[in-house]
Structures are given as C-alpha cells and as structure tokens.
Amino acid sequence: MSQGNMNLTLKVWKQKNKNEKGRFETFDAKGISPDMSFLEMFDVVNEHLISSGKEPIAFDHDCREGICGMCSMYINGRPHGPKQGVTTCQLHMRSFKDGDTIVVEPWRSAAFPVIKDLAVDRSSFDRIMASGGFVSINTGNAKDANNILIPKYDADDAFNAAACIGCGACVAACKNSSAMLFVSAKVSQLALLPQGKIEKRDRVLNMVKQMDEEGFGNCTNTGACEAECPKSISLENIARMNREYLKASLT
Amino acid sequence: MSEKSFFLSSSIGKKISMGLTGLFLISFLIVHVSVNSCIFINDGGITFNAAAHFMATNPLIRLIEIGLFAGLILHIIFALLLTLENKKARPIGYEKINGSANSNWYSRSMGILGSLLLIFLVVHLAHFWIDTKIAVFTGKADKHNTFNEMKEVFSNWYIVALYLIGVGSLLFHILHGFQSAFQTLGLNHKKYTPIIKKIGLWFSIIVCLLFASMPVAIFTELIK
Ligand code: SF4
Numbered sequence: 495m496s497q498g499n500m501n502l503t504l505k506v507w508k509q510k511n512k513n514e515k516g517r518f519e520t521f522d523a524k525g526i527s528p529d530m531s532f533l534e535m536f537d538v539v540n541e542h543l544i545s546s547g548k549e550p551i552a553f554d555h556d557c558r559e560g561i562c563g564m565c566s567m568y569i570n571g572r573p574h575g576p577k578q579g580v581t582t583c584q585l586h587m588r589s590f591k592d593g594d595t596i597v598v599e600p601w602r603s604a605a606f607p608v609i610k611d612l613a614v615d616r617s618s619f620d621r622i623m624a625s626g627g628f629v630s631i632n633t634g635n636a637k638d639a640n641n642i643l644i645p646k647y648d649a650d651d652a653f654n655a656a657a658c659i660g661c662g663a664c665v666a667a668c669k670n671s672s673a674m675l676f677v678s679a680k681v682s683q684l685a686l687l688p689q690g691k692i693e694k695r696d697r698v699l700n701m702v703k704q705m706d707e708e709g710f711g712n713c714t715n716t717g718a719c720e721a722e723c724p725k726s727i728s729l730e731n732i733a734r735m736n737r738e739y740l741k742a743s744l745t
Numbered sequence: 746m747s748e749k750s751f752f753l754s755s756s757i758g759k760k761i762s763m764g765l766t767g768l769f770l771i772s773f774l775i776v777h778v779s780v781n782s783c784i785f786i787n788d789g790g791i792t793f794n795a796a797a798h799f800m801a802t803n804p805l806i807r808l809i810e811i812g813l814f815a816g817l818i819l820h821i822i823f824a825l826l827l828t829l830e831n832k833k834a835r836p837i838g839y840e841k842i843n844g845s846a847n848s849n850w851y852s853r854s855m856g857i858l859g860s861l862l863l864i865f866l867v868v869h870l871a872h873f874w875i876d877t878k879i880a881v882f883t884g885k886a887d888k889h890n891t892f893n894e895m896k897e898v899f900s901n902w903y904i905v906a907l908y909l910i911g912v913g914s915l916l917f918h919i920l921h922g923f924q925s926a927f928q929t930l931g932l933n934h935k936k937y938t939p940i941i942k943k944i945g946l947w948f949s950i951i952v953c954l955l956f957a958s959m960p961v962a963i964f965t966e967l968i969k
C-alpha cells in the first residue's frame with residue numbers, strides 16, 4: 495500500500511467483552527492514502543498499534559468486496575459511512591478530508607450484543623433464518639430450467655430481495671432497531687417463487703415471531719433502512735411481508 | 746408447523762392497529778374541518794351553530810363519538826407499547842447520529858408530535874367539548890352558542906399561538922402517518938404509492954391550513 499498523505503483522528507468504541515462497559519478511545523491515523531478502503535485504513539492503524547505493543551481494534555470483515563456483510567461499522571452517524579449503496583469495505587478514504595475526526599461505533603441493538611470493540615454478534619439473524627428462511631422440499635435431480643414457469647417481474651423482485659447480505663445496517667440505521675427490512679427481504683425472496691409459495695404462510699408467521707423474540711424494535715416506516723442498505727433493498731418488501739403476515743394471521 | 750403468536754402482541758399486529766386507528770382518526774378530521782368551516786360563511790355563526798348543534802345532539806354522531814374516543818385511546822396505548830419496546834431494543838445509543846441523511850425529521854418525531862397533539866387535545870377539549878357536553882346533559886343544548894365561545898377563546902393571542910402549534914404538529918404527524926398507514930397495511934405499489942403520498946401531502950396542508958385560519962380569522966376579527 496502506497497504511503498498516503500491524509501492524517502485523521504479516529505474516535506472508536508472500545509469494549510473488552512460482552513459484559514464490560516465500553517468507552518470511546520482516540521487514535522491517530524497517519525499517512526493514509528485516499529485510495530485505501532476504510533478497512534485498510536483500520537489495518538494501518540492496527541499495525542501501528544501492534545508494533546508499539548498495544549492491542550489492535552477488533553472489527554469484523556471477510557470478503558472485502560461488499561458481498562459477505564461482515565464489515566459492520568457505524569461511521570460518523572451512518573451505517574457503512576457517508577456513501578449510499580456501499581459497505582464499509584467498499585468505502586474509500588477519499589470520501590473524507592485530511593484532518594477529519596471520524597467517529598466509529600458498533601451496530602447498536604439489544605439483539606446485536608457487542609462481542610469486542612466494533613464486532614457484534616448477529617446470530618439473532620441466523621436464528622430468524624433457521625425459523626423459516628428456507629424451502630423444505632426434496633429437490634431431487636435438477637429439473638429442466640423451463641419446467642417451472644416464473645414471470646419475469648417476480649423473478650426480478652425475488653432476485654433483488656435475495657441481494658440482501660444480512661449485514662444488519664438496516665437495524666443499525668433504524669431509530670427503533672427494527673429488523674423488518676432484513677426479514678422482509680428473506681420472506682419475499684422465497685414467497686415470490688413457486689418453490690417457496692408452499693410454505694409461505696408458516697414462514698412469515700415463524701420468522702416474524704422469531705424476530706420479535708430476538709428483541710428487535712418495531713418499524714415506524716421512516717425509510718432509514720432502505721436509504722442505508724448497501725444492497726438498496728426496497729421498502730416494498732416490508733409491505734409485502736405485512737400483507738403476508740396479515741393474510742397468514744387471518745387464515 | 747407454525748406457532749401462531751397472538752396477532753395484537755406481534756410487532757406487525759400492533760403496527761397494523763396503529764395504522765387502522767390512525768386512518769380512522771384522520772377520517773374524523775374531515776368531518777371536523779367541514780363542520781368548522783361553516784364559520785367562513787361569516788353570518789355571525791348561524792350556520793356554524795346549527796351544524797355544531799346537530800353534531801352535539803344527533804344520536805348516531807354520539808355513538809360514533811364513543812368509537813372515536815376508543816380509537817384515540819387505542820392509538821395512544823399502542824404507541825406507548827411500541828415506543829417502550831423500541832427504547833428497549835437499543836439500550837445503548839449512538840454517540841453521533843446523522844438522521845437527516847436517511848429520513849425525514851418528522852418521520853423520526855412521531856412520538857413527540859403525537860405528545861404535543863395530545864396536550865393540545867386536552868386543552869382543546871377543555872375549551873369546547875366539555876362545555877358542550879354539560880349543555881347537552883343539562884338540557885341547555887339549544888341555548889349553547891359554540892360560536893360565541895370560539896370568539897371568547899380566540900381573543901387571547903397565546904391561546905391562538907397554542908392552537909397554531911397544535912395544528913402544526915398535526916400537519917407533520919399526518920404527513921408521515923397517512924402514507925405510513927398504507928405501507929403498514931401492505932399497500933406499496935409503484936403506481937399507487939406516489940399517489941397516496943401526494944394525497945397525504947395535500948390533505949395535511951389543506952386540512953391544517955383551514956384549521957389554522959379559524960383562530961387567526963377570529964382573533965383578527967375577519968370573522969365576527
Ligand atoms: S436489508 Fe440491506 S441493510 Fe438489511 S441486512 Fe439486508 S443488505 Fe443489510
């Protein structure tokens with residue numbers, strides 16, 4: 495990585511473990527290149543910390559190309575920082591100015607307890623998926639692709655919903671810590687397709703129940719989730735889930 | 746297999762109840778603003794008093810009034826329940842929040858706007874509703890002159906100011922609430938949602954402008 499010319503101040507949440515009370519600590523990020531990603535900037539800071547015998551800042555990351563959803567960072571008051579439609583790993587330092595102070599916090603939600611520093615436990619999402627985010631048919635051999643006809647619009651909507659990477663930015667952005675956008679994307683991607691229709695009633699009931707039990711808040715339709723979602727998942731999915739839930743509850 | 750949780754204890758069930766009661770309360774506003782607009786005829790309150798008298802004594806309206814209060818109370822109870830749950834869902838808040846980057850301020854302030862509305866409503870009922878009730882129950886409804894009462898109440902500039910704050914809160918509360926109710930009920934459609942949003946916008950503006958102009962017109966004696 496080329497030596498850069500930006501010097502920044504980071505105000506980062508530090509917390510030893512789930513039970514300890516955390517606090518903000520200030521770090522200097524020196525010699526940062528505008529072409530670095532936000533995570534690479536953290537790598538540089540951490541290397542300095544390690545070489546001077548200090549503990550590095552813990553943060554989640556995996557793919558570093560916007561597809562795994564791990565890089566949860568609440569940057570200057572917004573999940574994944576100031577750009578729309580990107581994850582933290584896709585955010586570049588050119589989005590900031592030399593001399594800036596950047597506040598970095600973990601996702602804040604009772605359902606996402608902090609593991610350490612900026613890393614949070616998002617297994618509540620896994621439990622929601624396990625409660626109904628699947629199709630339990632015996633698929634057998636691969637069928638001819640045109641055996642089951644699917645209207646183009648439905649296929650597109652299902653595909654767009656399936657773009658959700660389970661990052662949790664919707665929960666982090668929501669003033670109520672609601673997980674409606676995530677759950678509705680998962681409900682929609684299956685409910686829209688013929689293979690998923692069979693179990694759609696039980697699916698929506700079970701997934702909403704699990705969502706409520708995990709302690710997420712209630713949606714008030716501010717639309718913050720849609721605006722901050724790195725995959726631009728649409729609020730239409732939430733309306734679809736509300737419809738599905740109402741139908742399932744009445745029958 | 747699904748274990749059904751009780752509809753009203755689920756998050757979506759409570760939201761749908763908020764939306765339905767909200768829309769019901771909005772429908773009341775249409776009646777209220779229409780009746781009150783009779784003062785603009787500027788005939789010394791003759792038409793308005795006749796309309797007010799009908800509203801205060803008609804048995805069917807009485808019955809709907811009970812439903813109205815029930816709807817209001819449910820709307821408030823669900824709002825409190827949801828707000829408490831939402832507070833619990835984020836025990837540690839953020840140090841820095843840039844809310845305006847992703848949502849409208851009024852969509853994030855429904856609780857505050859609603860509370861302002863409730864305070865206003867208590868004052869408003871104390872001004873007009875209680876007196877009318879007393880008159881009806883003591884058999885003096887025929888002599889009760891709501892128009893004169895309005896002139897008296899709105900001769901105070903600070904009461905006029907309070908009403909304007911109340912109506913302002915109403916404007917932003919339904920600006921978000923109207924379209925939000927349709928989204929909650931599952932109606933989000935490329936063709937209809939923009940229309941719903943437009944109707945909500947014009948409805949809030951027109952209704953609130955009409956309401957706001959009433960105390961102002963009486964205070965400035967444009968209406969006598
Ligand atoms: S809906 Fe968007 S913000 Fe929410 S988990 Fe999925 S990708 Fe992330």
Ligand code: FES
Pocket residue numbers: 554555556557558559560561562563564565581582583584
């Ligand atoms: S690290 Fe995978 S999405 Fe950012």
